Amino acid sequence: MKLLPILLLGLPLGAFAGGSVVKWRNDAGDHVVTLFSSPAVLMAGPVNLRVLVQDRMGVPVQDADVRLTLSEQTSGARNQIRAEPQSDRDNRTYSAQASLPVPGKWNVKVAVQDGESRIETSGVIEVLSNPIPEASYWGYVLFLPILLLAFVYHGWFARPQEP
Numbered sequence: 001m002k003l004l005p006i007l008l009l010g011l012p013l014g015a016f017a018g019g020s021v022v023k024w025r026n027d028a029g030d031h032v033v034t035l036f037s038s039p040a041v042l043m044a045g046p047v048n049l050r051v052l053v054q055d056r057m058g059v060p061v062q063d064a065d066v067r068l069t070l071s072e073q074t075s076g077a078r079n080q081i082r083a084e085p086q087s088d089r090d091n092r093t094y095s096a097q098a099s100l101p102v103p104g105k106w107n108v109k110v111a112v113q114d115g116e117s118r119i120e121t122s123g124v125i126e127v128l129s130n131p132i133p134e135a136s137y138w139g140y141v142l143f144l145p146i147l148l149l150a151f152v153y154h155g156w157f158a159r160p161q162e163p
Contacts, residue, residue: 020050023108024123030056033110033121036093042127044103050093051083053112053119060092064114068096073105073124103129 020036036050066083083094109122
């Protein structure tokens with residue numbers, strides 16, 4: 001029960017958690033192509049897309065020319081970008097900043113030119129509309145009332161029992 005206020009302090013901090021997530025992973029000939037995105041939940045606007053290209057043994061392909069073609073399924077919005085090589089911990093990824101102006105399902109086609117070999121693969125990602133800015137503050141607004149209720153609850157039930 002003593003940990004409840006400490007746990008409640010961590011609620012608003014969840015808004016600051018970040019990182020990349022795997023959106024899809026496809027086999028493409030002798031290679032495996034993985035698409036990552038940051039933020040984890042894609043909203044209309046700027047996003048960071050990363051591509052990891054590996055051979056069948058799991059060794060990252062280096063010095064390849066990686067291009068992404070993004071097209072929205074219903075509106076026809078289209079964006080073509082080149083991904084730049086990045087050193088990422090143990091893996092060599094290719095990173096690209098993209099602008100996804102409209103929400104919906106986007107087809108992402110990845111084309112990799114590695115010397116004489118060329119591979120292409122594609123997948124679909126979901127882009128959501130931007131939330132109402134005021135709605136994103138609900139955690140901060142509710143934090144104090146929840147903390148107050150927890151304090152009252154603790155005070156009410158933690159009283160010593162009268163004989």
